[in-house]
Amino acid sequence: MEVIVADYAGFCFGVKRAVEKAREAPKPVASLGMLIHNRQVVDQLAREGVRPVASLDEVNCGRILIRSHGTTPETLVRARDKGLDIIDATCPYVKRAQHLAQKMAAEGYQVIIVGDAAHPEVQGMLGWAGPGAVVVPDKKAAAALPFHPRRAVLAQTTQPESRLEEVAAALRSNTDTLVVHNTVCQATHQRQEAAVRLARQVDVMVVVGGKESANTRHLAELCRATGTPTYHVERAGELCRQWFINTRRVGVTGGASTPAWIIEEVVGMLTGEEKIMVPEEEKEPVTTQ
Numbered sequence: 001m002e003v004i005v006a007d008y009a010g011f012c013f014g015v016k017r018a019v020e021k022a023r024e025a026p027k028p029v030a031s032l033g034m035l036i037h038n039r040q041v042v043d044q045l046a047r048e049g050v051r052p053v054a055s056l057d058e059v060n061c062g063r064i065l066i067r068s069h070g071t072t073p074e075t076l077v078r079a080r081d082k083g084l085d086i087i088d089a090t091c092p093y094v095k096r097a098q099h100l101a102q103k104m105a106a107e108g109y110q111v112i113i114v115g116d117a118a119h120p121e122v123q124g125m126l127g128w129a130g131p132g133a134v135v136v137p138d139k140k141a142a143a144a145l146p147f148h149p150r151r152a153v154l155a156q157t158t159q160p161e162s163r164l165e166e167v168a169a170a171l172r173s174n175t176d177t178l179v180v181h182n183t184v185c186q187a188t189h190q191r192q193e194a195a196v197r198l199a200r201q202v203d204v205m206v207v208v209g210g211k212e213s214a215n216t217r218h219l220a221e222l223c224r225a226t227g228t229p230t231y232h233v234e235r236a237g238e239l240c241r242q243w244f245i246n247t248r249r250v251g252v253t254g255g256a257s258t259p260a261w262i263i264e265e266v267v268g269m270l271t272g273e274e275k276i277m278v279p280e281e282e283k284e285p286v287t288t289q
């Protein structure tokens with residue numbers, strides 16, 4: 001069975017940078033929320049002294065790491081007021097979107113963010129855009145908005161570009177002056193395109209990544225939409241032999257928060273290589289009876 005790994009599979013630039021910052025930070029350090037949506041990496045970092053916390057209420061001294069999704073200006077001010085040492089791993093592309101949101105709001109535009117209102121990146125952007133900003137998930141929600149003379153539209157970095165275009169088109173009917181800033185990250189777009197291209201060339205697709213990772217789930221949906229049977233797994237151990245009966249070619253890709261070693265582990269299992277590389281710290285302790 002031939003196994004082909006898609007281009008751009010795995011960590012994007014922003015996630016790689018955040019994980020490196022976490023590793024380089026003096027320990028212990030608290031991370032505000034899960035640093036990335038990958039349980040294996042978060043567990044591994046916890047063993048190295050990076051403790052995820054749900055809110056600043058849980059940290060009264062020391063260091064706080066801001067993840068690649070970024071956070072609100074209020075949270076940064078609060079962390080400073082608490083005397084915390086801030087290690088900011090906000091992805092520069094997310095930071096650009098935050099600054100645009102702040103600038104457009106300051107210039108009197110109503111800021112419209114295309115995305116998922118519950119996602120931490122969008123919640124952070126809303127904080128920068130101020131109280132008048134609105135999150136819309138799609139063109140239907142955009143068309144239902146009341147008239148506004150000036151609007152600026154931005155997107156959560158991982159949204160499809162087509163959705164930003166659809167929302168902008170819908171807003172033209174209820175807005176006099178509309179400014180569109182394309183804040184969609186090319187890393188997402190490139191990974192999705194490469195995965196879909198590969199899905200069309202293989203018999204089965206395997207998408208590797210955290211079950212709670214929205215970008216990994218979306219990658220799996222896109223691959224499935226090509227008609228190629230697609231399986232989303234977190235680890236190699238979840239692979240089932242039945243999925244690959246009469247399969248000649250398998251495609252593998254991974255979400256932006258999937259480390260290379262987990263993708264290699266899956267490829268190793270698929271190609272039948274005996275030795276699968278697993279970092280020392282991930283190995284289960286050997287128990288004797």
Ligand code: F3S
Pocket residue numbers: 012013014015068091092093094157158185186187188256
């Ligand atoms: Fe940044 Fe794009 Fe990754 S915005 S965190 S490089 S998906």
